[in-house]
Amino acid sequence: MLRDALTVLTKDLRIERRSKVTTTQIAPFGVIVLVLFAFGLDELVVRGPGESSANTVSAAAVSAGLFWLATLFAALLAVQRSSALEQADGGRDGLRLSGMDPAGIFLGKSAAVFLQLAVLEVLLASGVVLLFDATLRNPLLLAATAVPATVVLATTGTIYATLTGGQRSRDTLVPLLEFPLVAPILLAASQATRAALDDRTIDGWPWVRLLVVAALAFTALGVLLFDAVLEDL
């Protein structure tokens, strides 16, 4: 299974390195989302300490939520791109015919999406710090939050994108399925990220534990179900 995962991971990353879709399209898209939100919420966000009022929100609260929203939107593009690779020229049938372990294919494709999103998150985190003057108080907590949350985005996205891969309406189906599923994950990730920034009123680690459980659960679900997902249902 791991050998097959590595084969698929290497293939997907090699394609990405050559096509540069993440760097030229998905990353700019994520940054644009972040900037647009920053413009839209500019009046509401309080950057300096002690300036908050009833009609304002702290930079930490806003930037954490926006960071994960921008990541989610970009993740949708990334998983759809990952799925599209297998739609062209019968790649999906090619994977099925290869005899590779479906669980390995799932892990390989999810890992490729995860790595692309991880790079994107570094970029978006820098954007958050620049745009909202957010302070990174606990980098370890942020990393511990980002890893399981990104695993959830990558695994659920890979499952749904593959499941809807043969459908004509797949581009709209994936967000329709993905958003409700990951809404609680985004809430948990936002809370933990807020704590990792400069909000001392929240303990982030319970949220991280929740995210780790979700990441393990969705990874296990994908490993178990991807055989059925990959077949024509």
Place this chain on the structure above:
Amino acid sequence: MAGLENMVETSPPIADASPNRRENPVDGRSPAPVPVIDFQRVVVLLGRFPALAGLDLKVGQGEIVVIRGANGAGKTTLLKAVSGLVSVAEGSAVVLGVDLRRDRRTVRRSVGLLGHQGFLYDDLTVAENIGFAVRAGRADPDRIDPAIERVGLGGRLRDLRVGACSAGQRRRTSLASLIARNPALWLLDEPHAGLDPEARDLLDTLVREAAAGGTTVLVASHDEARAEELATRVVTVGGGHVTDDRAVTHRPRAAHHAP
């Protein structure tokens, strides 16, 4: 499965495939009249439509069977059913000694399908695409370079992105993947389509060499003249059944026919 895996790994190199024969795919011993494909009353449904409606077919090791039939007769569905790409709804379907309805993955690993789609990635080079197919199929990586040379994609062409290749070069890349993987059963769906005369001749040569080495080949084709020239047996399909099944006696290369 041990015999089947052994057969794939010990298969002869491409250049000298002819003198050696694969062992029997089922028990690993010398060639015996055990069908590589044994379909009995096989039904395949595409939606509610029975694309194969109780089809019977036995194919022995080393045979080159050309499947003929009108559009929609069930040729492609038959190849997909043999490869395990579509599910068999009813009947008995045994390929390489493995029950398709129980273990499709094992069969798929020993089957190579060259169909209307090439299973290629545009952003990978010719060599990378073939390398991926070989690694995914757990075949010998040493077969990659000879396969590339054999289909005429050596030199600078091997590093050409497939997205920049012509249709014929893409077809050759898929063919190279097939011969590099060297599966025990080749399934070719209109394999001559999109190939120039030189490539068609090369394909026929490769098919004959593979069959001489013990590989079983099923070819779905509309090209009757070429089919007659290549085949050791011609099977006509219509309405999801086999309507005619005859050996091509003028071909001296004819191998073991199924009982």
